[in-house]
Amino acid sequence: MNGETRGVFSARTGTASHRALAHGRELLRDGPVTDACSTLLRAAAELRETDPPAARRALLAAASAAWAAGDRDSYRRVFTAGPCHVCGADRASTLCAEGCPESAWRTHCVGMSAVVEGDFRCALAVLEPRLDQVATRAETHELRTAGEVALLLGRLPTARRLLSLALASARSTGAEAAAPGIIAHLAYAELREGRHPQAHAHAEEGLVLARGLGQRNVAADLSAVCALVMSIAGDLPTVRARVADIRAVAQPHGLAQAAFLAEWAQARAELGAGKAERAAARLAPLVRPGARQGHFGLWFLAVPCFVEACVLSDRALDATEMVDLFAGWAELGADPQAPAQLARCRALVAPADRSEELYRGALAHHERAPGPYEHARTHLAFGMWLRRRRRPTEARTQLRDALLGFERCGAALWAERAGAELRAAGEVTGTGEAGPLSSLTPQQVRIARDVARGATNREIAAALSISVRTVEYHLRNVFAQLGVRSRTGLAHLLANVGEDRDRTEPEPG
Missing domain, CATH: 1.10.10.10 (Winged helix-like DNA-binding domain superfamily/Winged helix DNA-binding domain)
Incomplete structure (x- = not known):
């Protein structure tokens, strides 16, 4: 094959590879995400030599597809870099030589590989310095990627800042197709930080855009955020209806993340409505180790809800093992709420002579992390524990704080529950019966x-x-x-x- 023929062949291959990249992105937004991942990985392999920046974009999109599908092996494979073809760094765990043009990408791969393996200390050491270096005027995809990394690392204020900048950049450059996906991550960051009204507002805005653009997968993710907000603010039938809509897309398209968040939302609504047995049964297969366990990167978020549901339905023994597993997640330092949630879970299953100390320890942890909803949940659990031990005066103090906390974050369903507990503890809350x-x-x-x-x-x-x-x-x-x-x-x-x-x-x- 002569030079001219090789050039023509390379051009045709490049064009086909770029078409595959575009098709993979379309599938990621509206199609089976396992197909999207395979298409994007193939495009990345074909573009590696001819267009390295496009190859990296394909790999990042493939990672998003693998995450959406809950496919840990494919997610790991995306960030398992081979030898650097520029400076010769020989392993995925080896950073490039100083000044190598591939250095930024390889650093990202090393850090993300550490995330997949649960080594958040390494991930933070490698990735966090780069988050602070992202310029305000960076490209939309760079801001979005940095925001998603911050979200994975539990740096929620940083994630919100970067994703807000990414959204502004997408809108100013006319990249409207990217806006719904950015909004989905932004809303989820707000949800994780306990900013439920803001998360709901962004998710509803994103839903309108995603549906208008025919992005059903993104719409399912945004609906899942809405369902999680509704699970603390609305009634159970409304949550069930939203969850049914999510399943209608999540099941045929293999959206493990959306499906998991939807199930968690329904269980949380059931728990808030007093249906603890149903909530425990719904969450059990999602959080327990095994083939049916929920999304590999999210299952631990539902453990505190599962533990409380088990305790309230006289299944405390079922919860003990999960508390120990959750402790492993909390110790990684990637979730600012986890230490307080862990102490609350331990208080729920501990002998009576240890529970009070653990509840007070949980409240101390809450003072060091954002999240009014989780803080109020601990006040409520502690108040209920005190009331059962005929300490109504102390119980009312905790239950008042719970009621105020739920009201502040728009958790109407839980505020109603806290008010009922407060009345049961002997306080008139202005809703006396006639x-x-x-x-x-x-x-x-x-x-x-x-x-x-x-x-x-x-x-x-x-x-x-x-x-x-x-x-x-x-x-x-x-x-x-x-x-x-x-x-x-x-x-x-x-x-x-x-x-x-x-x-x-x-x-x-």
């Missing part, structure tokens, strides 16, 4: 309303952290005082009470 319910204690009112909503005695017991026998005792007293003989009769009575209240409510103005 009519036939006025003769009941706060505990009896909550049980009556839960029964009327269709909750079982076991679900009520789990939500209130009392025994089923205690629920039955209170329910007999409720029936006697209200003059009803069945759960159906109680539901009918409370429905009529609600209608009477609506008819007598003064009209605004």
